[in-house]
Amino acid sequence: MEKRFITQASINRWLTKIVNDGKHLYAPVKKGDRVDFGRATSADDIVFDHIQTTQSAKSVAFPRTDVLFSYEKEKGKVQLENADLTAYPETVVFGLHPCDAAGFNPLGAIFNWDYKDEIYNARLQRTVVVTLACTKADEYCFCTSVNGGPGNTAGSDIQLTPVKDGFLAEILTEKGEALMKADEAAFEADRGDVKEEFLVKLPEKFDVKAVQEKLQTAFESPIWKAQSQRCIGCGACAYVCPTCACFDIQEDAHGTKGKRLRCWDSCGFALFTLHTSGHNPRQTQAQRWRQRLLHKFSYMPDRLSVRGCTGCGRCSRACPVDMNLSEHLSSI
Amino acid sequence: MEELRKKAAELLQSGEVQMVIGYEEGTRHPRPCFISSADDAAKLIYDDRCTGNLAVYLTHKELIGGQKIAITASYFALRSILRLLTEHQIQLDKLVVLTVSAEKEVIQFATTDDITAYLQTAPVPAREDDKALIEKLNAMSPAERWEFWSAELSKCFKCYACRAACPMCYCTKCIVEENRPQWIQPWASTLANIEWHINRAMHMTGRCADCGACGAACPLGLPIHLLSHQIVQEVTDNFALDVNQAVSGDNALSTFKPEDKENFIR
Numbered sequence: 001m002e003k004r005f006i007t008q009a010s011i012n013r014w015l016t017k018i019v020n021d022g023k024h025l026y027a028p029v030k031k032g033d034r035v036d037f038g039r040a041t042s043a044d045d046i047v048f049d050h051i052q053t054t055q056s057a058k059s060v061a062f063p064r065t066d067v068l069f070s071y072e073k074e075k076g077k078v079q080l081e082n083a084d085l086t087a088y089p090e091t092v093v094f095g096l097h098p099c100d101a102a103g104f105n106p107l108g109a110i111f112n113w114d115y116k117d118e119i120y121n122a123r124l125q126r127t128v129v130v131t132l133a134c135t136k137a138d139e140y141c142f143c144t145s146v147n148g149g150p151g152n153t154a155g156s157d158i159q160l161t162p163v164k165d166g167f168l169a170e171i172l173t174e175k176g177e178a179l180m181k182a183d184e185a186a187f188e189a190d191r192g193d194v195k196e197e198f199l200v201k202l203p204e205k206f207d208v209k210a211v212q213e214k215l216q217t218a219f220e221s222p223i224w225k226a227q228s229q230r231c232i233g234c235g236a237c238a239y240v241c242p243t244c245a246c247f248d249i250q251e252d253a254h255g256t257k258g259k260r261l262r263c264w265d266s267c268g269f270a271l272f273t274l275h276t277s278g279h280n281p282r283q284t285q286a287q288r289w290r291q292r293l294l295h296k297f298s299y300m301p302d303r304l305s306v307r308g309c310t311g312c313g314r315c316s317r318a319c320p321v322d323m324n325l326s327e328h329l330s331s332i
Numbered sequence: 333m334e335e336l337r338k339k340a341a342e343l344l345q346s347g348e349v350q351m352v353i354g355y356e357e358g359t360r361h362p363r364p365c366f367i368s369s370a371d372d373a374a375k376l377i378y379d380d381r382c383t384g385n386l387a388v389y390l391t392h393k394e395l396i397g398g399q400k401i402a403i404t405a406s407y408f409a410l411r412s413i414l415r416l417l418t419e420h421q422i423q424l425d426k427l428v429v430l431t432v433s434a435e436k437e438v439i440q441f442a443t444t445d446d447i448t449a450y451l452q453t454a455p456v457p458a459r460e461d462d463k464a465l466i467e468k469l470n471a472m473s474p475a476e477r478w479e480f481w482s483a484e485l486s487k488c489f490k491c492y493a494c495r496a497a498c499p500m501c502y503c504t505k506c507i508v509e510e511n512r513p514q515w516i517q518p519w520a521s522t523l524a525n526i527e528w529h530i531n532r533a534m535h536m537t538g539r540c541a542d543c544g545a546c547g548a549a550c551p552l553g554l555p556i557h558l559l560s561h562q563i564v565q566e567v568t569d570n571f572a573l574d575v576n577q578a579v580s581g582d583n584a585l586s587t588f589k590p591e592d593k594e595n596f597i598r
């Protein structure tokens with residue numbers, strides 16, 4: 001790993017070079033009164049001082065709707081065409097926080113659990129992740145309770161930490177080094193800034209190991225019903241989550257041709273587990289809420305050795321009825 | 333607030349109701365709470381920040397069961413309750429409808445007429461944030477408006493928070509979940525999103541309480557509540573709808589009367 005220093009002006013120059021090289025720049029941009037990820041055409045579009053974007057950055061590798069393959073029927077024969085893995089744009093995700101970069105680990109674990117998902121992998125392979133370490137947090141943030149942190153570098157190719165008069169740049173991977181070289185002169189020698197001095201201090205809200213331990217025997221607990229009473233069963237929490245990977249398969253059919261699509265889905269929906277027979281193994285919102293928590297904090301650690309939560313707090317910010325995840329976890 | 337807590341405690345203690353649906357303090361804003369014991373009544377709050385439409389819970393069968401419940405209804409929730417009664421989704425004998433007036437007085441309604449009388453005299457809560465956008469939309473040409481809504485709705489990722497937060501979206505199977513035939517493309521894309529939101533607006537026509545819960549619920553902040561807000565005005569003007577009245581079950585878009593002025597159906 002290499003450390004450098006870069007000024008705001010040099011970042012802007014570097015990003016301009018990246019855009020001019022034909023790469024897609026995906027970054028926090030203003031959307032109405034909110035900040036969310038979107039295509040930035042220049043550094044001027046990018047918001048640097050946001051606490052959290054509305055959505056996570058997962059859609060660079062797992063978009064809300066993705067074509068798996070297309071088909072055409074002609075004279076009794078079916079022509080299949082797989083998604084063109086080489087057509088995905090070279091993308092730089094810039095300005096996401098460490099909790100988002102960390103999300104690609106659990107997401108990747110699911111997409112490579114048994115079957116290696118070529119589409120997810122191809123998209124991520126063409127993506128370079130440049131994180132912005134956190135100098136502020138709000139009451140929803142809890143990365144430090146799930147083994148993350150405001151300066152966590154997991155999943156980052158480059159991490160920038162705002163320091164006095166500029167940014168400390170940690171070049172963490174070969175991908176990151178290649179991206180730096182788009183305009184290496186923009187990066188000055190390390191000034192010896194101590195990263196930790198600039199990071200926000202975020203006390204732990206709960207002991208995640210203890211939570212995981214309790215969940216082992218909590219399947220029949222009455223807490224699920226009590227906690228889920230106000231849950232209205234929408235998918236807002238899942239859709240803004242950096243690690244939620246559930247999807248539905250749909251058919252965009254037009255006569256003899258069509259496309260097979262993968263679209264986001266959520267375990268919070270009643271329809272999610274509804275069988276054709278009419279039976280639904282998760283009939284109540286309490287069961288669906290239990291599934292959400294157990295999946296993230298028990299099943300995934302047990303089966304994939306990763307936790308399905310990075311503490312970004314988006315689910316709690318997005319929830320129309322304030323289902324505050326860290327509060328619920330603390331009360332288990 | 334004390335009066336409301338006292339009332340809730342009394343209702344629970346006397347056994348008149350088994351649950352009170354109200355608001356408690358939340359992380360940043362008040363949130364729904366469900367109280368089954370008089371001891372918990374101290375959690376209840378009610379003030380101008382309590383804008384979420386609690387009537388949405390009245391059709392949640394797993395929450396309500398066969399219980400008799402009390403609800404602290406906001407102005408718009410009262411309208412939703414009238415509409416749910418009109419559509420036979422709830423029964424007044426299973427419900428104690430409470431509100432807190434601008435004068436901080438706890439009111440318990442005995443009949444739908446009482447609710448109507450209250451709604452006609454109480455001030456309609458202003459939604460200042462919407463005013464500027466409504467004016468902007470009204471000043472647009474149809475082409476500009478189409479462009480505005482296409483751009484806004486293209487962002488929708490179909491989490492269906494709008495549907496889940498709406499008291500009138502009580503269907504056990506939503507039209508977007510129908511796949512034989514598939515009326516609405518269920519994935520998220522500009523066209524598929526417009527299909528969804530136009531369908532929702534049409535299904536709300538003549539039923540919407542104009543509470544704004546759909547827009548408030550949207551995690552992306554899309555102003556979708558203004559679609560149905562504009563329709564409330566249209567329906568009021570063209571179908572003599574009164575959102576403050578429980579009616580005999582006639583729906584603006586699905587009831588035909590011989591005296592209707594349109595003749596296309598004859």
